[in-house]
Structure formats: C-alpha cells, structure tokens
Amino acid sequence: MVVDAHHRVIAIDGPAGAGKSTIAKALSARLNMKYLDTGAMYRAVTFEAMLRELDLDNQQLITDLAQECDLHVGLDRVIINGHDATTAIRGPEVTGNVSKVAANSGVRTEMRARQQEWASAHNGGVIEGRDIATVVFPNAVLKVFLTASPEVRARRRVEQHGGNVIEIAQSIKDRDLLDSTRADSPLASASDSVVVDTSDRAIDDVVDEIEQLFRERI
Ligand code: DC
Numbered sequence: 001m002v003v004d005a006h007h008r009v010i011a012i013d014g015p016a017g018a019g020k021s022t023i024a025k026a027l028s029a030r031l032n033m034k035y036l037d038t039g040a041m042y043r044a045v046t047f048e049a050m051l052r053e054l055d056l057d058n059q060q061l062i063t064d065l066a067q068e069c070d071l072h073v074g075l076d077r078v079i080i081n082g083h084d085a086t087t088a089i090r091g092p093e094v095t096g097n098v099s100k101v102a103a104n105s106g107v108r109t110e111m112r113a114r115q116q117e118w119a120s121a122h123n124g125g126v127i128e129g130r131d132i133a134t135v136v137f138p139n140a141v142l143k144v145f146l147t148a149s150p151e152v153r154a155r156r157r158v159e160q161h162g163g164n165v166i167e168i169a170q171s172i173k174d175r176d177l178l179d180s181t182r183a184d185s186p187l188a189s190a191s192d193s194v195v196v197d198t199s200d201r202a203i204d205d206v207v208d209e210i211e212q213l214f215r216e217r218i
Helices: 002-007 020-031 038-051 059-068 092-102 105-122 132-136 150-161 165-181 203-217
Strands: 009-013 035-037 071-073 078-080 125-129 142-147 194-197
Touching (some): 002 009, 009 020, 009 132, 020 125, 035 105, 038 059, 038 071, 038 125, 059 105, 092 165, 105 125, 105 132, 125 132, 132 142, 142 203, 150 165, 194 203
Parallel strands (some): 009 125, 009 142, 035 125, 142 194
Antiparallel strands (some): 071 078
C-alpha cells in the first residue's frame, strides 16, 4: 500500500522565499491533509550538529547523526533529540550552514527514507522541499514548482524573519546556487511539475489554483 500512500502526496518544491510554506500549510488545512516541511528536517540535523560542535565537513559523522537522531517535525514544533529547535533552525547560523548538510548524500538518503515512511504512515500529505517531486515522491498525484522573482523572495524573508533586504537577497542567491548545483538531488522542477510564479499573486489565489488542480486529479 506504500505506492497508494505516495500517490496521495502533493509535492511542493521551489527555492527559498517562493511561498512554499505558507501555500503548503494553507493547502493542507483546506484539504484536511497532513503537512510536512522537509527543509525543517535538514535544518534540525544542522542545528543538532552545530550544538554538538561536530565538523560539518565530516560526511560520515553527520550521516551517523542523521541516522541516529530522534526527530519530530510537526506543524508547530521541531524537536531533535529532545531539544526544541523550532526557533533556532530559522536563525542565521543554521541557515548559513544548512546547504552543506543538505548536500551530504548520507543525510539525504536517511531523510528521504523518513519522508517516505511519514507519507505511508499518514496516507499521503502536502510535502514541501526541493526534491520532493523529482526524487522522493516521483508518483505524487500533483507536483507543483513554486517560483518568485529574487526581489520578491528577499522581501518576503525580511517580512517573516527580519534583516536587511540586500543581505538576505545575497544569502538566498548563495543558497540557491548551492542547492541547485549539488550532485545529489539538486533543486529542480520535475518534467511533470506545474510551475507557478507567485511573485504578483495573492496567497489565496495560488492556493485556489493548486486545490483546483488536485481536485481534477483525484
Ligand atoms: O526550505 P528551507 O529553506 O527550510 O530549506 C532548508 C535547506 O534544506 C535549503 O538550503 C535546501 C535544503 N533542502 C533540501 O535540500 N531538500 C529538501 N527536500 C528540503 C530542503
């Protein structure tokens, strides 16, 4: 029945600031489906590695941590090995290092397996990330690749988390480059993804469109 559960996945991919979290959460509430933020999983592993002062370049060490960690990513809280990492995973330290951890193939293999188990356990869901449609759930019933102009993305991040627009724009650009050029499952839209530009659109309008697409397919 794993295949069926995976078929009931709505995959939401795209770069930072494209509106993935806001749109995926709203969609999951409307459709009464569970929601999973896979970026928070990579961020939580990064947080725990930094807390333990592990060498992030030591691929085996970080892979071991990823395999052994007790990780709970819920709608409101992210807990790793009993530490509440909800706030810290959005901070500049974790944000500055997460691409390195996300490029680690051992970490990705482990996170992917956990994401697939999660979907099986919840009979699908709305799942956001970078490789959800391309690699983790190639059978997803609906694949959406969200984009937005770099200016809009930087502005949204500043509205959410504060900071300086020019600095945030640079950090988004750096992270996009790392995420889309890494060897293992880089950020990319799947050939069967619906590409939606959210730059000049209201959230509700985008959610309406995706909901409509989903209803046409089930
Ligand atoms: O969506 P986010 O900004 O919270 O993601 C954090 C980092 O994790 C980002 O640099 C890309 C990476 N990531 C990934 O490689 N694969 C995913 N499925 C989700 C996130």
